[in-house]
Amino acid sequence: MKKVAIIFLFLLLFPLMSYCEIFEDRLKNGLKIIIVEDHSSPVATFQVWYKAGSIDEPEGKSGISHLLEHLMFRGSKRFPNNVFSKIIQSHGGVDNAFTTKDYTVYFQKIAPSNLSICMDLESDRMANLLLKKEDFELEKKIVLEERRQRYEDDPESLILEEVIGIAFKSHPYRRPVIGWTEDIESITFEDVKNYYKQFYCPNNAFIIVGGDIKKEEILKKIKEKFEKIPSCENKIENKILYETKQYGERRIILKRQTYLPMLVMAYKVPAYPNKDSIALEILSSILGEGKSSRLYRKLVNEKSLAVDVGTSNSPLSRDGFLFFVIISIKDKEKIHDVEKLVKEEIERLKTELPSEMEIEKAKNQVEASFLFSQDSVFGYSLILGKFEILDNWKLINQYREDINTLTIQDIQNAAKKYLKEENLTVGVLLPK
Numbered sequence: 420m421k422k423v424a425i426i427f428l429f430l431l432l433f434p435l436m437s438y439c440e441i442f443e444d445r446l447k448n449g450l451k452i453i454i455v456e457d458h459s460s461p462v463a464t465f466q467v468w469y470k471a472g473s474i475d476e477p478e479g480k481s482g483i484s485h486l487l488e489h490l491m492f493r494g495s496k497r498f499p500n501n502v503f504s505k506i507i508q509s510h511g512g513v514d515n516a517f518t519t520k521d522y523t524v525y526f527q528k529i530a531p532s533n534l535s536i537c538m539d540l541e542s543d544r545m546a547n548l549l550l551k552k553e554d555f556e557l558e559k560k561i562v563l564e565e566r567r568q569r570y571e572d573d574p575e576s577l578i579l580e581e582v583i584g585i586a587f588k589s590h591p592y593r594r595p596v597i598g599w600t601e602d603i604e605s606i607t608f609e610d611v612k613n614y615y616k617q618f619y620c621p622n623n624a625f626i627i628v629g630g631d632i633k634k635e636e637i638l639k640k641i642k643e644k645f646e647k648i649p650s651c652e653n654k655i656e657n658k659i660l661y662e663t664k665q666y667g668e669r670r671i672i673l674k675r676q677t678y679l680p681m682l683v684m685a686y687k688v689p690a691y692p693n694k695d696s697i698a699l700e701i702l703s704s705i706l707g708e709g710k711s712s713r714l715y716r717k718l719v720n721e722k723s724l725a726v727d728v729g730t731s732n733s734p735l736s737r738d739g740f741l742f743f744v745i746i747s748i749k750d751k752e753k754i755h756d757v758e759k760l761v762k763e764e765i766e767r768l769k770t771e772l773p774s775e776m777e778i779e780k781a782k783n784q785v786e787a788s789f790l791f792s793q794d795s796v797f798g799y800s801l802i803l804g805k806f807e808i809l810d811n812w813k814l815i816n817q818y819r820e821d822i823n824t825l826t827i828q829d830i831q832n833a834a835k836k837y838l839k840e841e842n843l844t845v846g847v848l849l850p851k
Contacts, residue, residue, distance in 0.1 A: 439799070441812070442634050446646045449622025453803060453812060454637055455629030457796045463630025464797045465537035466526040467545070468804050471618035473520045473596045474737060475658065482562065482598015483606050483614050485518040489558040490611065491525065492516075495540075496547035503540055510536050518596055521737040522808050528797055531631045535640055542644040545624070548615060555608045563604070566597050574675035574848055579745075582683050582846035585669050586741060590662040620651040625807055629800040660738045662687070669844040674851045679726065680751040682744075682758055683846035688732065688837045689739040691809060696734035697785075697821050698833035699742055703730040704781035705773060706764065707744060713764055718746065722760065724753050735805045741844075742837065751849055758845070768834045772827050786822050 440456045476483050492503050507514040512529030527537045570576045580595050587593035594602075626645070628637055665687065689696050707714045707730030718725040727747040733740040748757050773781075793799040803812040 439796075440634075441803070442638075443812075444638055446621065446642060448646060448648055448650045450645055450648075451625035451807075452638060452641055453625060453627045453807065454632070454634050455627065455796060455800055455803070456632060456634055457629055457799075458631050460796075461531065461631050462528065462796060463531040463534055463628070463632055464526060464528050464800050465534055465541065466524055466627040466800055466804060467541050467624060468627065468808070469523045469525075469619055469624045470521075470655075470808065471614075471623065472518060472522045472737075473594050473598075474591045474660070475618065476591070476594065476614075477610075479602055480598075480606055480610055480614075481594040481602040482566075482596075483610060484523055485597055486558060486562050486603065486606060487611055487615055487619075488516050488518045488523055488525075489562060490550060490554060491544055491548065493551070493554040493558070494549045495543040496549060497543045498540060499549055503544070506536065506540065512537075520592055520594075520596055520740075522804075524801075524804065526797075534628065534630075534632070534637070538640055538644040541626075542648065545619060545621070545645070546648045548619070550608070550612055550615065552608050555611060559603065559606065562597065563600065566600060566603065570595070570597065571600075574673070574677040575681060577675065578671075578673050578681060578683055578846045578848040579743075581671050581673055582685050582844050583741065585671055586685050586687065586844035588663050590660060590738070591658075592738070592740060617651065617653065618655070621645065621648050622650040623655050625804075627800045627804050627807075629796040665841055668840050670847075671845070672847045672849060674849045676851050677848060678850070680748045680754055680850060681846075681848035682746045682748060682754055682761075683848070684744040684758070684761060685741040685844045685846070686838050686842050687739060688742045690736040691734040691818065692814060693739075694821055694825070694829070695833045695836065696732070696739075697818070698825055698830045699732045699837065700734055700785045700822075701778065701781045701825060701830050702768065702834055702838070703732045703742065704784045705768070705777060706730050708784065714744070714746070714761060717760060717764060718757060724749060724757050724760075735809060737808060754847055765834065765838050768838075769831060772831055775827070778827050778830065782822060782825070786819065789819065789822070 442454045444452045471484055473481060473484055492501065494500050498506065504514055507527055507529065510529060510533045512527050512533060514527040516523065516525040525541065529537060570580055584593050626641065688699050691697065706712055707728050715728045718728055725746050725748050729745045731743045744761055746757055748754055793802050802815060806812045806814040
């Protein structure tokens with residue numbers, strides 16, 4: 420079955436894999452360029468990645484990365500008055516951006532012949548963003564309203580935010596990407612200008628351009644547009660990340676107007692290239708991904724205690740994050756029973772080796788998910804960017820190899836090492 424699955428995936432991705440070549444270069448100002456030549460279809464993507472996410476924010480200013488993302492669309496010296504997206508759309512393209520805990524990305528999908536438009540726009544807002552006080556005040560209100568709707572009025576999102584917030588005491592991952600309300604309110608116009616000046620410069624960014632393009636032509640155009648932009652005035656130091664030792668289970672109970680109770684269990688885990696992070700991906704598949712997973716069969720099918728079960732892991736983070744078990748429960752009186760059954764299933768993984776068939780199936784699921792995320796030049800470029808954020812995009816090849824070389828014992832050892840009570844934070848959402 421594994422051979423059939425891999426052959427099927429290979430055939431699906433054959434056009435991309437056949438024509439794809441990757442090149443890299445670095446400009447004099449420190450800006451790294453990654454070029455993906457893929458002649459399988461007449462499309463292109465242009466992506467600018469800034470190493471500036473919520474992990475990099477000053478204490479007390481959570482949400483400033485996301486707020487600046489909004490302001491980046493307001494206008495630059497050559498392109499004022501909020502016309503960025505209109506220009507891209509007028510040339511048949513689409514654009515957007517997103518902020519995460521680790522980075523911020525601005526991207527366009529456009530015809531290869533129009534890539535120079537993207538370069539004009541992105542180079543100007545990297546060097547000459549027009550930060551206006553009135554735009555700042557407006558976007559700040561928009562972000563506060565976004566936070567209210569997506570978190571404060573959304574119990575499921577709020578319980579996750581609370582769990583993350585108490586799971587980490589020292590680590591900046593405890594801060595939500597959108598920011599806490601009080602922090603957003605405290606951000607000043609000067610704060611945003613300083614943050615832009617500190618992080619939005621060539622030596623703290625890289626560009627990925629991919630599609631039906633020619634390396635020499637693209638590199639020449641990028642140099643013309645970006646190489647004259649000065650590097651950051653102050654050297655950007657690698658942030659020292661640490662988290663104080665956890666000595667016991669942490670717990671929070673949240674009461675909100677909601678239809679169903681929810682149980683959230685979060686274990687601190689490492690990130691790639693630590694191989695345990697991939698073992699935990701396999702464990703996530705075994706425990707709670709899909710209707711054939713152990714927890715779904717136990718809690719939904721056999722015991723009829725839950726309506727939905729899910730697990731997740733984040734191996735491609737700049738630092739270790741959390742392994743989640745999230746369960747929507749039918750009856751609030753049964754939350755304790757559900758938690759007990761989850762812990763029993765985790766303990767069973769530690770004492771009884773999973774079968775070869777179960778491991779093989781989980782590996783296939785993890786590898787298939789990884790490959791399907793690369794089924795377009797845009798998706799492939801995003802994956803390359805995530806590995807570049809970790810250290811280098813070339814890690815992408817090692818990652819797939821590591822999936823296949825994991826043993827059953829590696830997977831059981833990861834369960835023993837990380838899925839334990841003194842590494843656990845529990846959140847319970849109860850109907851008000």
